[in-house]
Amino acid sequence: MRLDFKIILDMVKPGSLVLDLGCGDGDLMLLLKEQKQCKVFGIELDEKLIYQCVEKGLSVNHGDIDTELIDFSDKRFDYVILNESLQQVYYPKQVILESFRIGKKVIVGIPNFCSLEARLQIMFKGRVPVTKELPFEWHDTPNLRFLSIKDFRDFCDENDIKILKEKGISKDKIINRFKNLFSLNCIFLLEK
Amino acid sequence: MEERSVGIVETQYLTCCEPPQELLLSCGEKLGPITIAYETYGKLSSNKNNAILIVHALTGDAHAAGYHQGSDRAGWWDAMIGPGKAFDTNKYFVICSNVLGSCKGTTGSASIDPKTGKPYGLSFPVVTIRDMVKVQKFLVDHFGIKKLLAVAGGSMGGMQTLEWSLLYPDMVESAIVIATNYRHSAQQIAFHEVGRNAIMADPDWQNGDYYGKTIPARGLAVARMIGHITYMSDHSMEEKFGRKVIDTERRGYDFSAHFEVANYLKYRGDSFVQRFDANSWLYMSKACDHFDLAQDQKLTDVFANVKSKFLVISFTSDWLYPPAQTKQIAKALKANGVDVTDIGINSKYGHDAFLVEVDNQSKVISHFVERIAKEAGN
Numbered sequence: 001m002r003l004d005f006k007i008i009l010d011m012v013k014p015g016s017l018v019l020d021l022g023c024g025d026g027d028l029m030l031l032l033k034e035q036k037q038c039k040v041f042g043i044e045l046d047e048k049l050i051y052q053c054v055e056k057g058l059s060v061n062h063g064d065i066d067t068e069l070i071d072f073s074d075k076r077f078d079y080v081i082l083n084e085s086l087q088q089v090y091y092p093k094q095v096i097l098e099s100f101r102i103g104k105k106v107i108v109g110i111p112n113f114c115s116l117e118a119r120l121q122i123m124f125k126g127r128v129p130v131t132k133e134l135p136f137e138w139h140d141t142p143n144l145r146f147l148s149i150k151d152f153r154d155f156c157d158e159n160d161i162k163i164l165k166e167k168g169i170s171k172d173k174i175i176n177r178f179k180n181l182f183s184l185n186c187i188f189l190l191e192k
Numbered sequence: 193m194e195e196r197s198v199g200i201v202e203t204q205y206l207t208c209c210e211p212p213q214e215l216l217l218s219c220g221e222k223l224g225p226i227t228i229a230y231e232t233y234g235k236l237s238s239n240k241n242n243a244i245l246i247v248h249a250l251t252g253d254a255h256a257a258g259y260h261q262g263s264d265r266a267g268w269w270d271a272m273i274g275p276g277k278a279f280d281t282n283k284y285f286v287i288c289s290n291v292l293g294s295c296k297g298t299t300g301s302a303s304i305d306p307k308t309g310k311p312y313g314l315s316f317p318v319v320t321i322r323d324m325v326k327v328q329k330f331l332v333d334h335f336g337i338k339k340l341l342a343v344a345g346g347s348m349g350g351m352q353t354l355e356w357s358l359l360y361p362d363m364v365e366s367a368i369v370i371a372t373n374y375r376h377s378a379q380q381i382a383f384h385e386v387g388r389n390a391i392m393a394d395p396d397w398q399n400g401d402y403y404g405k406t407i408p409a410r411g412l413a414v415a416r417m418i419g420h421i422t423y424m425s426d427h428s429m430e431e432k433f434g435r436k437v438i439d440t441e442r443r444g445y446d447f448s449a450h451f452e453v454a455n456y457l458k459y460r461g462d463s464f465v466q467r468f469d470a471n472s473w474l475y476m477s478k479a480c481d482h483f484d485l486a487q488d489q490k491l492t493d494v495f496a497n498v499k500s501k502f503l504v505i506s507f508t509s510d511w512l513y514p515p516a517q518t519k520q521i522a523k524a525l526k527a528n529g530v531d532v533t534d535i536g537i538n539s540k541y542g543h544d545a546f547l548v549e550v551d552n553q554s555k556v557i558s559h560f561v562e563r564i565a566k567e568a569g570n
Contacts, residue, residue, distance in 0.1 A: 041531075050535045054556050057563035059501075061522065062535045071526040 003174070004109055004187055005031055007167045008083060011107055011189045012036055016078035019043070019103065021065045021095070022085025026053035033058070041077075043068045065089050072102040083109035083187070087145040093159070100192040105164075109187040112168075114148035116181050133184040149180040156190065165189035196274045197266070198233040198281055201258035203297055205229055208330040215327065218320040218482075225306070228331050229254045229297025230289035233273060234281035236335060241570050243337045244279055244561070245328065246288040247345035247352040250419070250476050251468055253296035256288035257281075271550040278554035279561070284341065291352070292327045293319040294476060295469035302403065302469045314400035319475060321348070321483045325355045332363070339363050341568065342561055346370035346505075346546035347513065348476070351483045354521070358485065361499040366564040368557060370505045371546045373517045374491060374524070375484035380512065383422050384477035387415030391470045400471050412470040413461030420460050425509040425542030429453060491524040498525070501567075503560045504534040505553065507545035533560060 001009075005028050012018060016038045020029050023042030026049075032038040042060040044050055053060040061068055065082075066089055080103030082095070087110060089095050099106045111134055112118075118129035128138050136143065147155075149168065156163055168175035168183030175183045206228045209215040214224030231254045236243060246256050246269065257273035259266055269288075272278040279286050290298035293316070301316035308315075332340065343356045343364050350372025357367045373380065394411030396402055424432075433453035437444060444450035449458045485494050502525050506518035515536045522534035537552050539545040546553070 047535065047538055050533075051552065051555050051559075054533060054535075054559045054563075057559065057566065059531050059533045060535075061526065061533070063519070071523045073527065073529070076529065 001031070002027075003169050003172050004083060004185060007169070007174075007187045008032075008081065008107055008109070009036060011165060011187075012038060012079055014038070017076070018079045018081060019072070019077045020081045020083070021069075021099070022082065022088065023049075023053060023058075023060060025049050026056045026058045026060070028081070028083060029053070029058050030056050065095055066091055069095070069098040069102060074101055075104055077103040079103055079105050079107055081107045081109075083107070084111065084185075086110060087143045087147065090144065092145055093155075096159070096161070100161075100190075104191075106161075106190045106192075107187065108152070108190060109185060110147060110149075110152055111143075111185055112149050112180065112183050113146040114150070114180060115170075115184050117184075119181075131184075149183060149186045152186070152188065156188075160192060162191045163188055164191055196276050197270065198258035198274050200261055201231050201233065201255070201267070202260070203229050203231055203254050205297065206331055206334055208327070208334075215323070217317050217323045219317050221317040223299070223317055226292065226299045226327055226330075227297070227303070228289050228299075228327060230287060230331055231255055231257075231267075232288075233257050233286045234284050236285040236337070237570075240335065240337050241339065241341065241568065242283065242565070243285045243287060243332070243335065243340050244342045244344065245332065245340050245356075246273065246279070246286060247324075247328070247343060247349040247356075248288065248291065249345070249347035249349050250480065251294075251464070251473070252290075252349070253294065254288050254290040254298075255296075257286070269547070271548075272554060272557070278550075278557040279344070280558065283565070284561070287331065287335070289328055289331050291324040291348075291476075293324070293472060293479065295472035298327070300469070301400065301471035301475055311403040313403065313471060316471070316475065318482075319479055321351045321355050321479055322359065324479065325352055325359055328352070328356075329360060329363075337363075339365055339568075341565060341570070342366045342368055344368035344370070344557070347372055347543065348480050350513075350518075351480065354485060357498045357500045357502075358494070361497055364500040365568050366501045366503065366561070367498075368503045368505070368560070369518070369521060370553075371507055371510050371513045371518060371543060372521075373483075373513050374494075374521050375486055376481050377517065381481045383418060383512070384481055387418050387477060388474050390414035390418070391474060394470075397470060400474075402470070407465065408470045409462075409465040412465045412468065412473060413458075415470075415473055416464040416468075417457040417461045420457055422512040423543045425511065425540060427509060427540045428542055428544070431540070432456075491520065492527040495525050495528045495530060498528070498530055500530075501564060502530060502532040502534075503557065504532060505546070505556065506534075506536045507539040507541070507543070507549060508536055509540050510543045510545060512543040 209224035
């Protein structure tokens with residue numbers, strides 16, 4: 001199992017009601033459903049991925065995270081998950097705040113744009129980093145927001161969001177020291 | 193006949209609402225007896241939990257799949273219903289009936305009024321989508337089915353599906369709502385109004401009293417032509433016809449059907465009058481126009497008591513029932529905490545996509561129904 005999925009699964013209490021924003025092909029949802037007995041819903045923009053979710057027996061809404069959340073009633077979900085999708089939305093702050101309106105807890109997984117490898121590429125190559133974890137060129141990246149773990153911590157601080165858990169990961173390892181330097185991704189469990 | 197066909201089928205008939213148990217219609221009038229024309233495909237399981245009701249669009253009929261003896265014309269949703277297809281007849285018992293007020297076997301304006309011994313004509317009461325659904329309920333009850341695994345339909349069929357989920361929430365495990373609106377919009381009404389005007393302006397219409405005489409073929413053909421334009425898309429028309437012309441001596445310097453698109457519309461209009469009754473067109477179109485689930489309420493309140501799970505499908509190039517309108521249905525359901533999956537399928541075929549966009553629609557419907565059956569414990 002992907003390490004980020006395992007971390008998220010560990011953060012979610014069994015039997016919860018979960019909304020996965022940018023749920024992709026539904027793999028994480030399926031794990032939450034089967035291993036954590038959660039009731040899961042997803043939102044995904046890519047039509048092709050909707051078919052894969054439905055094939056897995058999942059409920060998904062075909063639409064944009066920026067506009068789909070408004071319909072849900074307050075605190076409807078136990079968890080709202082934004083794994084590797086926050087950096088691709090137009091209005092990330094609004095999406096996070098909306099996620100807190102409809103969910104009790106929010107789980108955010110971000111790619112760390114200031115990992116050591118990325119820093120070295122900027123420093124020595126003088127080019128915007130292209131790494132295995134961030135494989136896109138500047139002109140074809142789906143990412144709209146570029147942030148580091150520290151940036152996200154600052155954001156939480158400014159918006160009175162409490163970080164309950166924070167797990168930095170690099171490939172299949174959990175990073176405990178110098179997270180912002182050595183982690184390629186980071187997963188936060190948040191409360192407001 | 194293709195391999196995955198349900199094969200030769202026959203339309204069957206059921207009579208209900210015999211006086212004095214006539215059906216009370218939305219308009220306040222009573223109607224009975226009512227004959228229902230229907231077809232079934234597949235086998236009803238012993239505990240009767242594998243039934244799917246298919247509901248048809250404006251000019252559809254009970255013949256949704258397979259072939260009638262001696263005919264090479266498949267049912268209107270044959271691509272979707274059959275062994276191994278989206279509505280898999282190896283697993284499910286599929287029912288389709290002709291709606292109330294239509295002219296394809298179920299009681300409508302062309303039927304004989306038992307009180308007069310003559311066709312109803314315009315004395316037939318104006319029926320609503322809700323009335324159609326109430327009649328379908330008799331058929332479902334007739335089979336002893338307590339709960340339908342799914343009700344599914346596109347366009348006017350989508351309206352009936354929504355109505356089913358509201359009127360009989362305990363009988364609908366899931367609703368598959370395709371290319372429709374929760375209420376007819378001004379534009380949708382307007383197109384219908386033009387069609388009705390075409391029929392009523394035909395001198396042969398005779399206030400609906402034309403049975404046994406010359407039928408208002410011109411008017412009905414024009415109504416159908418307008419319909420066809422709204423069912424297609426700019427893209428699909430351009431691709432199919434472009435500016436192609438039919439070689440005529442006058443090379444279009446007269447008013448014959450010189451462009452291929454004109455010829456096609458003429459052909460579709462003329463062939464339609466052979467198989468559909470003009471008055472029924474008036475009744476069907478009016479039923480759609482009356483359709484408004486929300487009325488003075490908020491749409492979210494309308495769905496407060498639904499118990500079904502939903503699959504809501506729209507098509508990107510459908511400009512008669514634009515995806516945003518269909519999406520409104522999914523959004524209102526979501527707001528009520530209903531389990532709803534919605535998808536906007538990329539298609540260039542306009543409103544017709546629900547009939548022709550088979551592959552992607554099949555994928556999503558077959559897996560959805562499979563899940564519903566599994567969750568229902570089948």
